[in-house]
Amino acid sequence: MANTDTFVPLPSRPPPRATSGFLGWLRGNLFSTWYNALITLLLVWFLVELIVPIVRWVVVDATLFSALGTDDPAAVCRQNDGACWAFIAEWWRFILFGRYPYVEQWRPALAVAITIGLWVISCDRRFWNKRLMYFWLVGVPVVYILMSGGILGLTEVPTVNWGGLPLTIGLSTVGLTVAFPLGIFLALGRRSKMPVIRILSIAYIELIRGVPLITVLFMSSLMLPMFLPTGVTIDVLLRAQIGIILFAAAYLAEVVRGGLQAVPRGQFEAADSLGLTYWQKTGLIVLPQALRISIPPLVNTFIGFFKDTSLVSIISLLDLVGAAKQALTNPSWRGFYQESYLFIALIFFIFCFSMSKYSQWLEKHVNTGTRR
Amino acid sequence: MAQADTSAPAQEAHGLLYDPRARAVFYQVLTLAIVVGIGWYLIHNTLANLAQQNIASGFGFLDREAGFAISESLIPYDASDTYGRAILVGLLNTLVVAALGILFATLIGTVVGISRLSSNWLVAKLASVYVESVRNVPLLLQLFVWYSIITVSLPHPREEMTVGLDIYLTNRGIYVPVPLADPVWPLVGLALLVGIVLAFVIRRWAKRIQETTGKIKPVLWYSLAVIFGCPLLVWLAGGAPIGMDVPVREGFNFQGGIVRTPEFTALLAGLSFYTGGFIAEIVRSGILAVPRGQTEAARSVGLKPGRVLQLVVLPQALRIIIPPTTSQYLNLTKNSSLAVAIGYPDLVSVGNTTLNQTGQAIEAILIYMTVYLTISLLISLFMNWYNRHIALVER
Numbered sequence: 001m002a003n004t005d006t007f008v009p010l011p012s013r014p015p016p017r018a019t020s021g022f023l024g025w026l027r028g029n030l031f032s033t034w035y036n037a038l039i040t041l042l043l044v045w046f047l048v049e050l051i052v053p054i055v056r057w058v059v060v061d062a063t064l065f066s067a068l069g070t071d072d073p074a075a076v077c078r079q080n081d082g083a084c085w086a087f088i089a090e091w092w093r094f095i096l097f098g099r100y101p102y103v104e105q106w107r108p109a110l111a112v113a114i115t116i117g118l119w120v121i122s123c124d125r126r127f128w129n130k131r132l133m134y135f136w137l138v139g140v141p142v143v144y145i146l147m148s149g150g151i152l153g154l155t156e157v158p159t160v161n162w163g164g165l166p167l168t169i170g171l172s173t174v175g176l177t178v179a180f181p182l183g184i185f186l187a188l189g190r191r192s193k194m195p196v197i198r199i200l201s202i203a204y205i206e207l208i209r210g211v212p213l214i215t216v217l218f219m220s221s222l223m224l225p226m227f228l229p230t231g232v233t234i235d236v237l238l239r240a241q242i243g244i245i246l247f248a249a250a251y252l253a254e255v256v257r258g259g260l261q262a263v264p265r266g267q268f269e270a271a272d273s274l275g276l277t278y279w280q281k282t283g284l285i286v287l288p289q290a291l292r293i294s295i296p297p298l299v300n301t302f303i304g305f306f307k308d309t310s311l312v313s314i315i316s317l318l319d320l321v322g323a324a325k326q327a328l329t330n331p332s333w334r335g336f337y338q339e340s341y342l343f344i345a346l347i348f349f350i351f352c353f354s355m356s357k358y359s360q361w362l363e364k365h366v367n368t369g370t371r372r
Numbered sequence: 373m374a375q376a377d378t379s380a381p382a383q384e385a386h387g388l389l390y391d392p393r394a395r396a397v398f399y400q401v402l403t404l405a406i407v408v409g410i411g412w413y414l415i416h417n418t419l420a421n422l423a424q425q426n427i428a429s430g431f432g433f434l435d436r437e438a439g440f441a442i443s444e445s446l447i448p449y450d451a452s453d454t455y456g457r458a459i460l461v462g463l464l465n466t467l468v469v470a471a472l473g474i475l476f477a478t479l480i481g482t483v484v485g486i487s488r489l490s491s492n493w494l495v496a497k498l499a500s501v502y503v504e505s506v507r508n509v510p511l512l513l514q515l516f517v518w519y520s521i522i523t524v525s526l527p528h529p530r531e532e533m534t535v536g537l538d539i540y541l542t543n544r545g546i547y548v549p550v551p552l553a554d555p556v557w558p559l560v561g562l563a564l565l566v567g568i569v570l571a572f573v574i575r576r577w578a579k580r581i582q583e584t585t586g587k588i589k590p591v592l593w594y595s596l597a598v599i600f601g602c603p604l605l606v607w608l609a610g611g612a613p614i615g616m617d618v619p620v621r622e623g624f625n626f627q628g629g630i631v632r633t634p635e636f637t638a639l640l641a642g643l644s645f646y647t648g649g650f651i652a653e654i655v656r657s658g659i660l661a662v663p664r665g666q667t668e669a670a671r672s673v674g675l676k677p678g679r680v681l682q683l684v685v686l687p688q689a690l691r692i693i694i695p696p697t698t699s700q701y702l703n704l705t706k707n708s709s710l711a712v713a714i715g716y717p718d719l720v721s722v723g724n725t726t727l728n729q730t731g732q733a734i735e736a737i738l739i740y741m742t743v744y745l746t747i748s749l750l751i752s753l754f755m756n757w758y759n760r761h762i763a764l765v766e767r
Contacts, residue, residue, distance in 0.1 A: 029493035036492045043494050196400035200407060210745040212706035215720060215737060222733045226421045227414040307510040314512075314713050321513055337520035345509045345517070352508035 057082045074332045087336040088343050091327040095344065098163015098318040098326075104155060108166040111146040114139055115169050123358055125366075143170075159237040163318030165347065167237075171309040171319070175244035176252070176302055182245070183252025188282065190257055201253070208250035214311055217243045221315045240312045248305055255301055259294030260286065295366055299359035303352050310348075320344045418734065425731065433730045434459070440725055442717045444633050455726050462722030463743060469639055469718065470705040470747070476644035477704060478697075481651025488656050499652065506649035512710055514646055518638035519714045526634075540619055545631040547619035556610030560603045567602035571595035635716035639708065647704045651697055658693035659685070690762050698755035702748050709744075719743055 014020070031037040061082025077084035088095075097105045118139045121127045127135070147166065150156035162170075189201030208216065220243030224234055263286055271281035313322030324340040327333065388394050434456035441451045445461045446468065487499035506514065526543045540547040551557060571594075578589040607613075619631075662685050670684040671677075711718035720740060727736040 212709040
């Protein structure tokens with residue numbers, strides 16, 4: 001009997017060499033079957049064929065920043081086969097800030113930093129309260145004063161000289177924040193019981209969503225001046241901004257409508273039975289729940305609009321894409337397309353990728369209480 | 373009682389103010405008045421501005437001579453044709469690039485979406501890298517990249533690059549050989565249609581056999597046989613013409629074959645790869661949304677893997693995939709208007725040239741809106757029909 005108490009199992013044997021460790025990982029993930037092995041080998045061959053020339057272009061054969069010390073850096077670049085990073089070194093400030101006066105470029109840089117800072121704290125759930133509103137109420141005027149100047153000893157810079165990253169960030173930020181309340185009203189209108197208001201809202205939303213952004217931008221840049229009384233002119237940047245706002249409002253309305261539809265019917269009925277008026281019901285019961293549900297799709301909409309602001313370069317504003325194209329028209333630097341496109345693609349990627357990761361995080365961590 | 377008598381009229385007035393129906397009418401009249409008022413104000417200003425610039429409104433300009441050339445067109449067009457025809461050329465170009473883009477984007481999206489779920493680590497990772505990079509960079513920038521790859525990196529026609537089969541890649545365009553005109557070819561096309569119809573008939577026949585006897589026919593092989601067999605037979609019966617119109621270099625350019633311009637190729641590639649990235653995510657989430665138990669249950673009742681996919685997984689996944697894919701198709705069609713940035717003569721591009729020459733801004737924008745709304749409506753109708761076709765039939 002004592003033997004059973006002191007039972008000692010044999011030490012477990014290690015798994016077969018071929019199923020554990022690096023070799024096991026290779027077997028399981030890359031060479032599990034004969035056709036998987038074939039696909040892996042083909043892809044490796046393809047990657048080598050693809051990556052070797054790219055690495056040669058980006059690093060080995062590239063002309064680095066040192067070429068700037070020479071008399072004609074563009075000519076040095078043309079002698080080499082690889083990328084011309086001297087182009088970026090020469091033009092990065094133009095691409096980032098457009099035609100903003102060179103010595104004043106600390107101002108758009110600071111404005112961009114403040115705006116990004118505002119967005120970053122807006123992403124933090126600890127700031128989702130009244131405090132956030134005060135930050136924005138202080139931040140936005142500061143950014144505007146930094147950009148336009150004219151007071152506090154800052155030189156005035158007209159909007160035609162604004163460009164690059166501040167324009168991309170500014171157009172999307174202002175566009176979405178102004179379009180958001182409009183979108184809420186349109187979404188409420190679309191669900192209204194009053195036929196005239198419902199039909200007008202549906203007509204607006206579907207008309208705008210049915211046409212490409214570029215036609216709305218053309219319309220705002222060409223037709224806004226016609227809509228106004230003769231002699232009244234309106235700033236080009238403002239026209240593009242109005243176009244983006246009108247366009248975004250329709251898309252945001254659909255996002256908000258999705259949130260409104262997800263609010264259970266019982267909530268509406270409970271509010272009605274308490275005798276709340278329409279606006280009390282909407283403001284106190286429905287919207288707080290609906291907007292919470294729409295936060296993740298709102299972030300996705302924002303990513304879309306952040307990318308779509310690049311379309312303003314077609315109506316000749318110098319946003320990131322417009323400034324990069326403008327830099328390429330310089331006679332001595334013509335032809336370094338891939339370098340400049342890669343540079344701004346990287347900037348867009350960093351912004352959009354981090355926002356999409358944030359939105360994935362939100363989908364996991366927000367609204368967990370109401371999820372079924 | 374006397375008290376009630378005196379208060380009755382007051383309550384009536386009170387009642388009108390607090391009557392929800394009366395209020396609703398008031399709000400709606402007010403809204404309509406504001407909208408009409410703003411509309412009237414804008415139209416009034418526009419008419420005044422137009423009168424000042426001596427621009428006649430209306431669509432009369434469509435019959436006037438356009439006077440500009442269009443680089444590629446499906447129908448015969450030259451500069452002496454009317455604005456109306458120029459816009460028609462642009463519309464056809466939009467339709468072509470959108471239709472091909474939808475086809476390629478669906479193919480790319482399906483392959484990449486399934487690849488992201490592959491058990492092969494390298495395949496899954498490469499697919500993720502592709503999806504993340506195309507989704508997070510603006511389409512406009514991607515179009516510029518494609519355009520610069522084609523016009524800058526591809527060789528001049530003098531030192532053309534070939535991928536075999538007499539297909540030549542040059543920075544002036546991509547040259548592809550086409551079969552020489554022969555009376556047999558239209559018949560071959562007809563035979564292909566007949567083959568597709570026959571394939572449907574075979575499918576129904578196989579289904580009936582299976583329902584009555586339980587025997588499963590290899591429908592896929594039969595269908596492929598009739599779809600490709602019918603045209604092949606007609607081609608052989610017609611004397612098997614093999615003459616090809618091969619592109620040949622003449623001077624500094626190629627003659628013969630068909631040519632796809634760099635603008636068209638860049639736009640098609642950009643739209644397909646960009647939208648393909650979005651469709652890939654939709655396909656992936658659609659497949660993931662089918663519970664694992666469904667696959668396991670299907671396997672445990674003895675279905676083969678192919679039948680599991682065909683009968684259990686795909687019907688459920690498609691229901692989730694179709695609606696968001698529809699909006700991607702609509703996005704692709706609308707995004708084809710970015711053609712104006714790289715100079716492909718689509719509707720917006722031609723329309724803008726017209727607009728700049730005639731000053732008919734309102735009419736041009738009205739044409740854009742009508743066309744895009746019609747296309748959107750048609751795609752939605754078709755996809756809604758397809759969605760209903762595959763939707764879950766509940767009690």
